[in-house]
Amino acid sequence: MPGLFSFSPFEELEQLRRRMNRLFQESLGWEPFTRPGGVYPLVNISEDHDHVYVRAELPGVRPEDLDITIKDQSLVLRGERKIPKAEENVNYHRRERESGIFRRVVRLPGPVNPDKVSAVCKDGVLTITLAKPEEIKPRQIKVTTA
Amino acid sequence: MAEQELQPKIKEEAPAKGERVRPGQVFLPAVDIYETPDSLVLVADMPGVAGEGVAIDLKDNLLTISGEVTPPPAGETLVVREYAVGDFYREFQLGELIDKNRIEAVMKEGVLTLVLPKAEKAKPRKIEVKSG
Numbered sequence: 018m019p020g021l022f023s024f025s026p027f028e029e030l031e032q033l034r035r036r037m038n039r040l041f042q043e044s045l046g047w048e049p050f051t052r053p054g055g056v057y058p059l060v061n062i063s064e065d066h067d068h069v070y071v072r073a074e075l076p077g078v079r080p081e082d083l084d085i086t087i088k089d090q091s092l093v094l095r096g097e098r099k100i101p102k103a104e105e106n107v108n109y110h111r112r113e114r115e116s117g118i119f120r121r122v123v124r125l126p127g128p129v130n131p132d133k134v135s136a137v138c139k140d141g142v143l144t145i146t147l148a149k150p151e152e153i154k155p156r157q158i159k160v161t162t163a
Numbered sequence: 164m165a166e167q168e169l170q171p172k173i174k175e176e177a178p179a180k181g182e183r184v185r186p187g188q189v190f191l192p193a194v195d196i197y198e199t200p201d202s203l204v205l206v207a208d209m210p211g212v213a214g215e216g217v218a219i220d221l222k223d224n225l226l227t228i229s230g231e232v233t234p235p236p237a238g239e240t241l242v243v244r245e246y247a248v249g250d251f252y253r254e255f256q257l258g259e260l261i262d263k264n265r266i267e268a269v270m271k272e273g274v275l276t277l278v279l280p281k282a283e284k285a286k287p288r289k290i291e292v293k294s295g
Contacts, residue, residue: 057169059245074210076273113193117167126242141210141273
């Protein structure tokens with residue numbers, strides 16, 4: 018019968034999740050419930066006057082395991098997290114860390130200069146610094162009295 | 164065999180243990196703990212933590228590891244935030260007696276490897292089963 022099942026509990030939950038996220042985002046600036054469907058690695062993007070910064074937590078990943086490319090307004094992060102094999106005579110109590118590959122596209126908030134991109138891996142945090150092209154940098158407007 | 168694709172994990176907050184001096188959230192680092200005949204080895208992911216930011220304490224078989232992250236530089240406006248940044252803290256009740264003087268810790272690329280050698284008398288003794 019049409020109309021009998023118009024209430025979808027999952028949609029209600031999804032709406033609640035979105036509203037909660039919005040509430041948190043507006044008051045605290047962060048969301049407690051990441052949208053499902055996120056891709057590894059999770060990134061934080063920030064910017065200042067001249068640069069855009071993309072950061073990702075990649076513990077144990079070395080520069081040689083990373084492959085970063087940039088095209089237009091997208092960054093492609095590919096790589097592998099390797100965990101060295103334990104020796105023979107070893108028994109596990111806990112196993113929470115994972116190894117594997119990742120391949121993710123990060124959409125940048127605005128245009129960048131593809132020739133001025135640098136990436137640093139420090140203490141397991143990858144920081145990619147991208148320079149904003151000159152044309153789009155906010156320009157100070159001088160106010161003069163007539 | 165195809166390589167496994169990594170899935171993003173949301174950081175879990177460490178249970179509150181009294182108020183801290185530094186502001187911000189505290190998370191549980193993901194750990195692998197395994198045992199060799201001679202020692203317990205603990206490997207913890209603490210990205211953003213440098214060697215100097217790590218603190219390890221072992222008292223009465225309670226092992227505490229904590230890491231202080233270097234905060235991101237000020238002056239940047241956040242545009243997208245998919246993960247939270249904060250210090251790490253975790254406690255473990257060890258079932259083995261550890262020789263505290265021979266504990267080794269290495270912090271590299273955000274991964275802490277802690278080798279806890281078992282105290283002499285805690286090493287497993289093979290029990291001879293005699294028939295008769």
